[in-house]
Amino acid sequence: MHPLTPHTTSASPRAQGSRRWRWGAAGALALASGVALAQGESPRAGSGIDVLHYTAQIEPDLAQRSLRGQVAIRFQTLVAGQQQIEFDAGELQVESVRENGQALAFEKLDQRLRVKLPAPAAAGQRREIQIVYRGAPKFGLEFHPERSEVYTVFSTSQWLVCVDAPRERATLDLSLTVPSGLKAVGNGRLLARTALGGHRQTWRWRQDLAMPSYVYGFAAGRYQEAGGSGDRVELRYLSAELSPPQLRKVFADTADMLRFFGRRAGIRYTGSYSQALVAKTIGQEHAGFALMSEAYGREVLEKPQAQALIAHEAAHQWWGNAVTCRDWNEFWLNEGFANFMAAAYLQHRYGEAAYREQVEGWKRRLDKLRETGKDHALIYERWLKPSADDRAVVYQKGAYVLHLLREELGERAFWRGVRAYTRAHYGHSATSADLRRAMERASGRDLGGFFARWVESAEPAPARATGAPGR
Numbered sequence: 001m002h003p004l005t006p007h008t009t010s011a012s013p014r015a016q017g018s019r020r021w022r023w024g025a026a027g028a029l030a031l032a033s034g035v036a037l038a039q040g041e042s043p044r045a046g047s048g049i050d051v052l053h054y055t056a057q058i059e060p061d062l063a064q065r066s067l068r069g070q071v072a073i074r075f076q077t078l079v080a081g082q083q084q085i086e087f088d089a090g091e092l093q094v095e096s097v098r099e100n101g102q103a104l105a106f107e108k109l110d111q112r113l114r115v116k117l118p119a120p121a122a123a124g125q126r127r128e129i130q131i132v133y134r135g136a137p138k139f140g141l142e143f144h145p146e147r148s149e150v151y152t153v154f155s156t157s158q159w160l161v162c163v164d165a166p167r168e169r170a171t172l173d174l175s176l177t178v179p180s181g182l183k184a185v186g187n188g189r190l191l192a193r194t195a196l197g198g199h200r201q202t203w204r205w206r207q208d209l210a211m212p213s214y215v216y217g218f219a220a221g222r223y224q225e226a227g228g229s230g231d232r233v234e235l236r237y238l239s240a241e242l243s244p245p246q247l248r249k250v251f252a253d254t255a256d257m258l259r260f261f262g263r264r265a266g267i268r269y270t271g272s273y274s275q276a277l278v279a280k281t282i283g284q285e286h287a288g289f290a291l292m293s294e295a296y297g298r299e300v301l302e303k304p305q306a307q308a309l310i311a312h313e314a315a316h317q318w319w320g321n322a323v324t325c326r327d328w329n330e331f332w333l334n335e336g337f338a339n340f341m342a343a344a345y346l347q348h349r350y351g352e353a354a355y356r357e358q359v360e361g362w363k364r365r366l367d368k369l370r371e372t373g374k375d376h377a378l379i380y381e382r383w384l385k386p387s388a389d390d391r392a393v394v395y396q397k398g399a400y401v402l403h404l405l406r407e408e409l410g411e412r413a414f415w416r417g418v419r420a421y422t423r424a425h426y427g428h429s430a431t432s433a434d435l436r437r438a439m440e441r442a443s444g445r446d447l448g449g450f451f452a453r454w455v456e457s458a459e460p461a462p463a464r465a466t467g468a469p470g471r
């Protein structure tokens with residue numbers, strides 16, 4: 001409910017690595033496919049291919065809490081001689097896999113779908129396979145039939161067969177079939193709304209900028225809607241509980257936020273941006289829209305200054321969605337940035353004290369991490385099951401370190417570096433080393449020491465027992 005609260009669950013793809021691979025089968029795959037794998041290294045879904053585009057049709061059944069889906073995955077092979085390819089497929093039950101109408105052999109292993117290619121691929125081939133599936137996801141998709149509502153909660157592979165690694169970006173054409181009378185939001189441009197028989201309708205969107213699959217999603221419900229506009233941006237606000245005037249009040253600053261972040265990023269946000277209040281979530285960003293809870297909407301209605309989460313999710317349109325951490329071990333680049341930029345927006349909107357309040361909160365959390373021995377480097381390999389403390393490192397310490405960098409470099413060099421970093425990696429993945437290079441170029445300084453101390457390692461806990469002065 002708060003931007004400083006991590007919106008990660010151990011079930012999300014952000015807890016990468018929680019799925020263990022069965023080793024016998026994977027060893028055989030490595031030999032068969034010609035993909036070099038070190039002993040003990042698990043093959044990734046998407047190994048040896050680059051996904052270019054998904055065309056998906058999803059039809060959830062609200063009452064049954066289930067879904068039917070099909071997806072055409074267009075990809076390019078990167079490795080010669082590959083005979084099998086793999087995708088993330090959660091708990092989905094795959095019914096068929098075809099290429100040009102021809103059925104392909106497949107098997108489901110853990111949360112992976114392994115597909116046999118009819119002939120070994122040459123490197124650089126473009127191919128497309130069609131997958132038909134069904135499922136009753138326990139997470140990844142939330143059903144609230146009492147509100148006629150369904151929406152995605154990360155873990156895209158629980159409702160769409162895909163490659164859910166953050167470095168894999170693709171464009172998306174998503175069709176969602178829901179009961180007539182529901183309103184829906186999805187990624188990118190709305191292409192069509194088509195009435196079907198049986199009181200159903202299909203919403204179809206197209207996401208043109210390639211995005212990582214964890215920001216794919218949708219929400220549909222009996223929403224009331226209000227709109228607004230910013231600089232070349234169409235804004236939509238939706239809620240099943242708040243009225244259009246209330247929604248306009250809650251989201252009154254959205255246009256200003258997008259303008260502010262666009263200036264800080266050096267890249268203007270265009271197209272549409274939707275914000276929907278759903279039954280329950282701690283807040284999540286998707287490509288082109290954000291989901292927050294009805295309860296949070298009411299909180300902002302009472303207290304407009306509580307809009308840090310609105311700002312956090314809007315900031316993700318740049319930092320997280322468009323510039324994405326290459327792997328989950330550098331997730332701080334997404335979340336530290338979103339928290340920091342939200343605070344920068346509060347500073348712009350309400351003044352210095354609002355910013356300082358956020359910084360003090362991060363600092364207190366970091367002090368607590370240190371006192372309890374839970375602090376660690378921002379780059380963190382062990383995202384097996386992130387604890388609340390691990391997430392505090394990423395979200396709060398991550399934001400605090402950006403604040404320290406700002407103080408270290410001064411306003412002009414810092415923001416010049418943020419713009420250079422964002423523009424250089426917009427539409428791509430990035431690493432902490434990329435951020436360091438951009439900041440060094442912007443400031444003309446060697447930041448090796450700063451990054452070693454704050455990003456790549458952790459400071460030792462304050463030595464209280466020896467009577468060292470408190471900080």
Ligand SMILES: [Zn+2]
Pocket residue numbers: 007285312316334335338
């Ligand atoms: Zn976030």
